[in-house]
Amino acid sequence: MSFSRSAGASAPTPGSSPLLAPIKRRSFIKYAGATAGATALTLASCKKDDTTTALLDVGSGDVGVLNYAYALEQLESAFYTQVLAGAYFTSLAVGSxxxxxxxxxxxxxxxxxxxxxxxxxxxxxxIKALSFDFSTISFSDRTTVTGADKMGVLNAAQMFEDLGVAAYNGAARFFSNVDYLGLAGKIVSVEARHAALLRDILVAGGASSLGNGFVGADVIDSSTTSATARMEKSLLPAAVLPKVNAYLATGSQLTAPSLV
Known part of the structure; x- marks a missing residue:
């Protein structure tokens, strides 16, 4: 993983089986604990600007980076909340x-x-609790239907997880407190596991566009000479936020002018 401070669904038809490999729930869920013990961290004081603007400024310094991460996690959490209420998920066998x-x-x-x-x-x-717009995602479809204008559940999940990993990798350089860097490193390691599992499922189902799955060229720097060779790619906030804002409602869209 390139996380570094110095780095610059149609519902299944009868008889079909989307369950491509058994997953050991206990061994997977344990990684959630990687972040659970850090809730006592203390941040330096930061005075918020109450001026109403078209875009929400996440702020600067360590607080700005953590607000940025908080926004990303709000987006992913809201997405999965809708997944669990959607027709695809509710059609799955409990325990599958x-x-x-x-x-x-x-x-x-x-x-x-x-x-x-x-x-x-x-x-x-x-920053405030955000509002979302998932109108370009079909929560009834397992994967994106050919020719459709909406993403399926697994394709959207893979997109959000890949974006989250690249965003954490790109924001790491803005931390000044190594404790916060360590906290973010624990979170991004969990996000990377999410991305790898989703990619493996999609590739096993025939998603050739993902290449070699979790080590695909779209997420791994395939260069043999660059400083980040064989590492996950990273994206700066300026590249991430337009993608994030596409799924945020008016009044919740973000900017990060200090994180450049």
Whole structure:
């Protein structure tokens, strides 16, 4: 993983089986605990600007980075909340591999939201609870239907998890407190596991566009000479936020002018 401070669904038809491999729930869920013990972190004080603007400024310094991460986790958590209420998920057999996987991912993202909100609230004011727009995602389809204008559940989940990993990797350089860097490193390691599992499921189902799955060229720097060779790619906030804002409602869209 390239996380570094110095780095610059149509519902299944009868007889079909989307459950491509058994998943050991206990061994997977344990990674959620990687972040659960850090809720006592204290942040430096930060005075928030109450001026109403078209875009919400996440702020600057360590608080700005953690607000940025808090926004990303709110987005992912809201997405999985809708997944669990959607027609695809509710059609799955309770205890099946994908039922367990999506349930676990939803739990992990809620833990991340709660963790970051608690840390921010210690000595600062976190950004508000965001509102979302998932109108381009079909929560009834397992994967994206050919020719459709909406993404399926697993494709959207893979997109959000890949984006989250790249966003954490790209934001790491803005931390000044190594404790916060370590906290974010624990979270991104969980997000990377999410991305790898989803990619493996999609590739096993024939998603050739993902190449070699969790080591695909779209997420791994395939260069043999660059400083980040063989590491996960990273994206700066300026590249991430337009993608994030596409799923945020008016009044919840973000900017990060200090994180450049």
């Amino acid at each position: 591999a994908e039922y367990q996987l999506l349930s676990d991912l939803a739990l992990h993202e809620k833990i991340h939201v709660d963790l970051l909100r608690t840390a921010l609230t210690a000595n600062s004011t976190p």
